[in-house]
Amino acid sequence: MSLPGSLRAALLALLAAALLLPDREDAPRRAPGAVRLPERGFQAARSDSLLAGTPAALVVRSGEDPPGAAELDVLSAVAERSPLLVRLPEGRWLVRAGAPQRPVAGRAAAIPFRVHTVSGDSLWVRLGDGAGALDSLRVAPGPGGVAEGAFRVRPPREGWREWTVEVGGRQARTGAWVAPGREPRVLVVAGPPSWEVKFTVRALEESGATVELSQPLGRGLAVRQGEGGVPAEVARLARFDAVLLLDGAEPAAAQRSALADYVVRRGGGVLLAGGGGGPGALRVTAGGGVDAEVAGDRIRWTLPAEMAPLPPGGARTAAIPLGRPVPGAWTAARSAEGTLLALRTAGRGRVAALGLGESWRWRMEAGRIAEHREFWRSLVDWLASAPRDTLLVEVAEPVGIPGVPVEVRVFTRTGSGEPRRFAPDERLPELSLARPGGSPERLPLRPDPERPGVLRTVFVPAAPGVYSLATGGVPLAGFRADTAPGDAADPWARLALLAARSGGDAVPAEDFGSAVRRREAALGSPERRALPLHLLLLGLAAALAVTEWSVRRLRGRA
Numbered sequence: 001m002s003l004p005g006s007l008r009a010a011l012l013a014l015l016a017a018a019l020l021l022p023d024r025e026d027a028p029r030r031a032p033g034a035v036r037l038p039e040r041g042f043q044a045a046r047s048d049s050l051l052a053g054t055p056a057a058l059v060v061r062s063g064e065d066p067p068g069a070a071e072l073d074v075l076s077a078v079a080e081r082s083p084l085l086v087r088l089p090e091g092r093w094l095v096r097a098g099a100p101q102r103p104v105a106g107r108a109a110a111i112p113f114r115v116h117t118v119s120g121d122s123l124w125v126r127l128g129d130g131a132g133a134l135d136s137l138r139v140a141p142g143p144g145g146v147a148e149g150a151f152r153v154r155p156p157r158e159g160w161r162e163w164t165v166e167v168g169g170r171q172a173r174t175g176a177w178v179a180p181g182r183e184p185r186v187l188v189v190a191g192p193p194s195w196e197v198k199f200t201v202r203a204l205e206e207s208g209a210t211v212e213l214s215q216p217l218g219r220g221l222a223v224r225q226g227e228g229g230v231p232a233e234v235a236r237l238a239r240f241d242a243v244l245l246l247d248g249a250e251p252a253a254a255q256r257s258a259l260a261d262y263v264v265r266r267g268g269g270v271l272l273a274g275g276g277g278g279p280g281a282l283r284v285t286a287g288g289g290v291d292a293e294v295a296g297d298r299i300r301w302t303l304p305a306e307m308a309p310l311p312p313g314g315a316r317t318a319a320i321p322l323g324r325p326v327p328g329a330w331t332a333a334r335s336a337e338g339t340l341l342a343l344r345t346a347g348r349g350r351v352a353a354l355g356l357g358e359s360w361r362w363r364m365e366a367g368r369i370a371e372h373r374e375f376w377r378s379l380v381d382w383l384a385s386a387p388r389d390t391l392l393v394e395v396a397e398p399v400g401i402p403g404v405p406v407e408v409r410v411f412t413r414t415g416s417g418e419p420r421r422f423a424p425d426e427r428l429p430e431l432s433l434a435r436p437g438g439s440p441e442r443l444p445l446r447p448d449p450e451r452p453g454v455l456r457t458v459f460v461p462a463a464p465g466v467y468s469l470a471t472g473g474v475p476l477a478g479f480r481a482d483t484a485p486g487d488a489a490d491p492w493a494r495l496a497l498l499a500a501r502s503g504g505d506a507v508p509a510e511d512f513g514s515a516v517r518r519r520e521a522a523l524g525s526p527e528r529r530a531l532p533l534h535l536l537l538l539g540l541a542a543a544l545a546v547t548e549w550s551v552r553r554l555r556g557r558a
Helices: 003-020 044-051 069-078 195-206 253-264 360-364 369-384 491-502 509-523 533-554
Strands: 034-036 058-061 084-087 094-097 109-116 123-129 132-139 146-153 159-167 170-178 185-189 210-218 221-224 242-245 269-273 285-288 292-295 316-319 322-325 329-335 338-346 349-354 391-395 406-412 431-434 441-443 454-459 465-471 474-481 505-507
Touching: 034 509, 044 069, 058 069, 058 509, 069 491, 084 491, 084 509, 094 159, 094 170, 094 491, 109 123, 109 159, 123 146, 132 146, 146 159, 159 474, 170 474, 185 195, 195 210, 195 360, 195 369, 242 369, 253 269, 253 338, 253 349, 269 369, 322 329, 322 338, 349 369, 360 369, 391 465, 391 474, 491 505, 505 509
Parallel strands: 034 058, 058 084, 084 505, 185 210, 185 242, 242 269, 269 349
Antiparallel strands: 094 109, 109 146, 123 132, 123 159, 159 170, 210 221, 285 322, 292 316, 329 338, 338 349, 391 406, 406 454, 431 441, 431 465, 465 474
């Protein structure tokens, strides 16, 4: 076959393929960059396109009008897929308060807050409940006029509990269903007698914890409460909420194996004190340093909000700084000498490594008895509060108004802590809703197609009061509907809550433009959509046609 004949055959084949190939408009597309919503005239049908296909990398709302109910419903669903960046009106103050995560009666929990302000001055933030003021903090706004912090609380009893965060006359309310609890049971295993062991045990006992101490006294004598030492059987360890291995405690191989199983599989908590990084599955840091002396006012604390630091008093303490934290661990206290406290999760449980050797000096030399007691009690509460349940219920906004839909998420896990995957025909867990003064009703759950192990449902509170959500008759979460005015009924506050929950932010008007530019720069160059295959084939066919015509022209046949 001649060359033009071959080109003509290829041309005809490409034209046929281009004409017969369907245009796959329904094919998955790469995620777009920042999607900007119209500044005025919200259209629910148009915004619903954000809920189909690949989620947008960022959704920007710059409108100055407050969002309506229909827009809030759509943006609530969008916030589950994409981060929202929203513009606040000029001069707007907003206060947001987060709910404590899985609070237990008698144990420390945290209530985070965030304030957007037009003032650059520091602010007093106050925490209260139905009985009055509980605590106060002075915070300084950072970039964009945002001030953040958290209050540490210890709910005294189970059931619905509500708190108010107030700044400059504006309030935000939050709440949670507090699970029943008891004072923690702590096993303390130590080396020879020391002031540190003596006053650590005293601080925990003063806080209400039940403590068993195992400690050698020398010459074959020992203090042994209970069975003594570190149990080598996990079933015996499981009687305790936390195990503290203080300086000089040296568990044998079988005991270390039991401790690792107690943490990883049973959700227990272990503290390793004395500068050691921990063995095997309990490792928190890579080795340790050498003996040092640390000034208390030079320690920088970056603790979880539910934990209390030792105050920056005049105490100086002996320490064995820890080594570099292993992957997954974080530094909770450090000084120029090195890391002094490191924390990590291990399987279902928690582990801490402490390099401070003389915390008792804050108590006996600096006179900070209450602060020393709270440091040890909050550390034990953190170790003992790893989530052990295989089913957790979370209400997106625990305080609201009647008539507004309430979103509920149920997180399910296997016994090893992994997200549980449900087969299409498998029966889902049951969740019941108890309305004020009514009998429980079943809430239908549906799996989240994008998040394994997560189930969702929605209910509408019809009347004011407390609503409880339970499985097997045991309440796991709650919601309070109230007709009182406040941020729960403020559309701007609800929009700011959605933005924060999505991983985005609500930004004051004067900083909104720069915030959008920073976000868009972080996304990189916008991704371009590839040309459809049939257009590529048509282009190639056109190129072959030109080539065939050129060959014929050169041969004098054109």
